[in-house]
Structure formats: C-alpha cells, structure tokens
Amino acid sequence: MEVNNQELEKNFITTTVDKFLNIARSNSIWPLSCGLACCSMEMMAAAAARFDLSRFGYEVFRASPRQSDLLIVAGTLTWKMAGPLKRLYDQMPEPKYVIAMGSCANSGGPFADSYSVVPGVSEILPVDVYIPGCPPRPESLIQGMLELKKKIQNPELGRKTSDE
C-alpha cells in the first residue's frame, strides 16, 4: 500500500532529542531569586498578579543556585558583590543562562563612573540577554525572557556562551 507522505507529515513531528530537550528547557526556566536593587522590585512585580510570569512557566523563583537554571542580575553589581555573584553562577548546574536586567547590569548605568560599581555584568559573567531600562518595566522583563526562550530553542542563534 503506497504511503502518502503528506498525510504522514501532517500527523508526525520529527525532531532531534536536543531540540526536544531545548523546547522543554525553554518553557520551564527556573530563575534564581537574586535581586540586587530597584530592578528586583520590578522582577517581583513581574512575578506577581498583574504581569504574571507564570503564564510562561517562569514563576518558580528558586532560592538556591543548585535548583535554578537562569541567573537574572536585577540591579547594580558592586565589586564587593561581584565575587559572591560569580560563585553563584559557578554553582548553577548546566545548562545555565544569564539575563542582565536593567542598565546597571548592562553597563553600570547611572553609576558607571562610581568607584565601587562593576561597569556591566559582562565583565564577570557570560550574558545571554540584555534588558534595557532603569528599571525595565515588567513587560520588558517578560520580553527578555521570551528572547531567551527563542535563544534556547535554536542555540545556533546566539554565540556560544560556554563550550557545550
């Protein structure tokens, strides 16, 4: 009996294991609750009722890096906090991603010329998504998370953050 490929095509999705895993990972990112400054207020507002991160599956904020796979650097990173933050990043299991939320994390923001502020998180961490704003509104945080979702689903989009 002759097999009609069109019919088959419509009913089956062929994919690789990696692609399937990336879809699963990108729809259930567990962020690490590590809010530094004002951006953490907008991060909490995004997780709360009105802007509701849980529509996308990202509302599970874990307290320990062992159980989280996304580090949202929400706020100003100072040199004193740089060491602990780098350790938190190292202690997260692979695959892990970093979002630099707010202009302080992107480039030091209004405090870039201060003696105690790291001018941009990319100095110490490989960053996947930068979210502009001071503080970025919850909608732009959600858009940043969706950008990360796209990046996870097709890894060839972004540069290789770690030699996976």
Added chain:
Amino acid sequence: MLHEFANVGLLLFCALLFPLLALGTAFFIRPKKPSAEKAIPYECGVDTVGETWVQFRISYFLYALVFILFDIETVFLYLWAIEYQQLGLFALIEMFVFLFILLLGYVYAWKKGALEWK
C-alpha cells in the same frame, strides 16, 4: 496463593521503575561539566565560616523521633483503611484500641516537653 504475592512483586517493581526511569534518563541527558567552584558548598554566595561538622543539639534528634513515631502509626492506618469494608466490627474496635494506646504515648510526650523546643 503464590500468585497473590506476584501482585505485590509487580507493585514493588513498578514502584522502583518510576524513580529509576526519571533519574536515569536525566542522568544520561543532562550535560556533565563538573568544576571546582561548583563543588564548593553553597552558603548564600560566601565562604563557610568555621568548621561545619559540629556537634549540634540533641533536640533535633528528639523532634525527629517523635515525628517518626506518629508517622509509622499512619502507615498502619493506611492498611486498615484499605480493608475497612471487609473487616468486621472487631477490627474497628481493635484499631481504636491501637489509636488509644498511641494517644497515651502522645500525651506522655507532650507532658515530658518533647514538643517544646529547648
């Protein structure tokens, strides 16, 4: 009679299968990149201070003991609850006697202060 136990064996097999399946696939799929910093104990991002293997207080152990005591009691209640219909009045009374004895144990523990945290 033997095949009765076959069901229990099957249940045990399935009970083992599920966790092994879940952890097993995770074990094969996840990327493995061990590194020195990852192995350091996590303490809110800073180093641990002093040695962490210390003699801690006995009250932790007592609390756990009292908990296990009443946890096992519930395990027995499960078995009884399953066969509740078939068992006659005798089993009902039997179980309440069992519960009463444990209630005495509970009151004793309470009076001895095992429930307050010292």
Added chain:
Amino acid sequence: MPKAQTYILNMGPQHPSTHGVLQVVLELDGEKIIKAVPQMGYLHRGIEKLAESRTYPQFIPYTDRLDYVSAMGNNLGYCQTVEKLMQIEVPERAQYLRVIMAELNRIASHLLFMSSLAIDLGATTAMIYGFRDREDILDLFDMVSGARLTYNYIRIGGVMADVPADFVPALQKFIDKFPAMMAEYENILMGNEILQARLKNIAVLSGEQALALGLTGPLLRASGVDYDIRKIEPYGIYDRFDFSVPLGKTGDNFDRYAVRMQEMTESVRIIQQAMEQLPAGEVMAKVPRMIKPPAGDVYHRIENSRGELGYYIVSDGTPKPYRVHVRRPSFINLQMLDKVCRGLMIADAVAVLAVLDPLMGEVDC
C-alpha cells in the same frame, strides 16, 4: 556528653528573606541565635561621591534610587533641602501635589512591606494581594510621571508637570476602594492566628530601648514613642492636615506591623483632605536656569516610610554640591537587628528582618 558547639551561618548576600543583598552573620547554638551581625555594603554605589560631580537637578534621579520603593519621599526631601538653601517659595498647587504623591508613595511602600512580610512568613496569597493593589498606585504614578518606580517627578521649586485631567478621578476611585482593601487585609493577615503567633511578643522593645537604638519611623512609634516629623517639625504644608499618628502598645513585632497598616489609613485621610483643598495655579516656581545656591550648608529632614530621612548639603556657590550626605533611616534602624535577635530562633530572626524592612538601596547608599 560533649557540649553542643556553636556554629556560624551566613544568612548571606543572596538570601530570600534579607530583602536584598544584606548579609547577616548568625552565630547559632542549634536554633537559638547568639549573635546576629549585619554585614552591609554589597550594594554600596557611592551615591554621595557621585553627587559631587553632578549638578543639583542632575542628582534628583539618584535620590530615586536610594529608597527605590518610596522614591517620591526621597525626591521631596532633597528638593526641600535645596529650596531651603536657596530660599525658593514653592507655589501652593505644587505643595499639595507633593503631599499627595508622598503619601501615595507611603501607601505603596507599606503595601510592599506587607507583601514581603507575608511571603517571608509563608502567606503567598497576601503577597499577591499586596502587589495587586500596589499596581493601582503605580498606575497613578505612571499617569503622572511616566515611571513606575523611579519617578523624578518632584523637582527643585515645584513638580515636573501638572497632573493630567483624569488623575483626580482615578485617585478618587482608588480612595473609595481603599477601605474594602484594608478589610480584606484584616481578614487575610491581621486576623490570621499563625501570623499573630509568629509576630506577637517577639523582639519586644520599650520606648527607651527603641530610642537608645536610634530607631525612627514606624519602628519607634511601634514602641509607643510619639515621634513623627510630620507632626513634630512640620515641613511643607503638613500642618494644614489633621491626621493622627498611630502608636503601638507593646512594641513587639506585631505592633510594628499593625502601626504600618494603620498609617496607610492615615495617609488616605491626608490624601483625601489634600485633594479637596487642591488649588489651581502653576506648579513650578521661578527657578534660575542654572541652579547655584549660595555658599553654606543646611540640613533638612522629612518623615519617609521607613523613618527620618535627612539631607545635609554643603554648597560652595558652584552649580555642583560640595558635599551631600543622606541620613538614611534603614541604615540606622539596622542597629536594632543584633540586639533584638539574641536568644530568638532563626525563624524569628526572619520575622524581625521582615518587620524591620531594611531597603538595601537606602542602607548601602
């Protein structure tokens, strides 16, 4: 039987219940706390040093980022200090708008306090309620200044711009909804036995002890000391409104929580009166293009949501301040943490931190 050793635990910079990057080094004997030493500076951005290379108006956005939950209060304090230095007369309408914005921000700040207290003690529903109602206030601020958190709305000599036409009706709608909101919180949190058990008779401070620890704001009033700068040294036009200052009776954690909730109702009373007396007129005084205060120094303080917020500005006649020092209430209130936590259990220390409500942007400046 070998004696149980004490060990040191870091309630470190990254911890769900330290309200930001505060590190508390706990010396523990089992669950009992022997010493709780706060370590700060993880968010020290050196704002006072940056002030020396910014002009007076340029520094206003930095005050937003000090206590980033009640930014209007920070703007108000800073701008009033500069106006005191330059003897600027702020028009009536701007004065009333400033009072409305400052009190609205106090309510938003206390709502966030209630939400973080609730989630620290495990009541996630109350946190969601608190954030939901805080969003209504943020909508009002969004309508007025275009921002949700860092408004930069109050300027030297008045306010940035007049409120849009539909601001007052929206504000009235919020005020009408407020009593029902408070009743809901009463039902969820205030009457909740678990919350009362977690907060009542814990970390009790008498009036003298609170004063001896340098506390100000709701923490001081919870111990029964009647000290509210809006009443004792009225700034702006606060002496035209009649409102009462809620005081606590026993000075325990529950009073510190209850005082803030009653303060919200008082703030609504103030907003109500301010809205009725809101005059027409322009909203910005005649301010020279380049603000150059006369040489000299001045200290001015206001009652922000966390306590007495003071600005000490030294000017040398140039457009840039020679020195700006911010007297931050959360920073000084943290002196209470070590003394109060001794002998408590770790869970109570979490409750003390939640009720002390330190805001790290303000602590580390």
Added chain:
Amino acid sequence: MNDQWLDGERLQPLQLKFPEQLEIAADGAQAAVVIAPPALPALMEELRYGADWQFSMLSNLTAVDYKTYFMVVYHLYSPALRQGIVVKCRCEGENPIVPSVTHWWPAEFQEREVYDLLGVFFTGHGDLRRILMPDDYSGHPLRKDFQAPARAEKR
C-alpha cells in the same frame, strides 16, 4: 514656619558656658556651634543632659573634607523642647581623631560609616571597622583627594 534649629542669638548661653573653646558660626542658612575635638565631650554632656538643652536624639552625624581640615557635623534634636542644634567639630590634618559620641547617643553605625568613607578615627567607639567598603579596601572614597584604584586592582 518657626525654624526649630537654634540660630545665632539662641546659642549665646553656650558661648558663655564654653567661652574660649566654642565659637558660633551664624552666617550660613543654619547657625552652628564649632568646637575643637578635646572640648567635644564636655559640650556633648551639657547638650545631652543640660536642663534647657535636652538633646536626647542624634538625628545625623557626618563629616566633610574641606581639603585642609575636616569638619565632623552633628545634628541633634530635642523632641521635648522641639529644638535642634548643629554642632561642628573642626579637626586639622590628614587623619583626624575625634572622641566618639556613642556614650550619649546610638551612633555606632554612623561613626563607622564616617570612618569607612572619610577616615575620621573615633576614639572610644568600641567596634570601629569598615561598614560599607570591603574590609581589605585601602583608602577612603569620600575624601577629595581620593583616586579610584585602576580597574585591574579592583577585581
């Protein structure tokens, strides 16, 4: 609005009580009492427990680096008499030493911050160490001659 902060002539009684060590600077927006470090404890004792002063609250404590000398500024407030006073302690030289006021008011954290950011040493403080900067940090950022260390060293 009556200004509760004491101005020039209301500070006269203090001038009489401390004739030579104390001088009144009443030119700026707020009058202040300027004193030298050695005489500070006596003045503070008087202001804290004096009958007509009763300054029971230390509102603010800070310091300013005027390049050739340091000025440690105290803002005290008396809720009982509803009056406030500005006390300035002038100390010359590179690393000033000022007696601590923790004996009268709860100023531990504020003095530690002034020591940390400006390098003013407070004798009798009890636990004077850095509060905001990292413990191994060298230099005092709020000094006018402070050079931020190069980025490499900061890492």
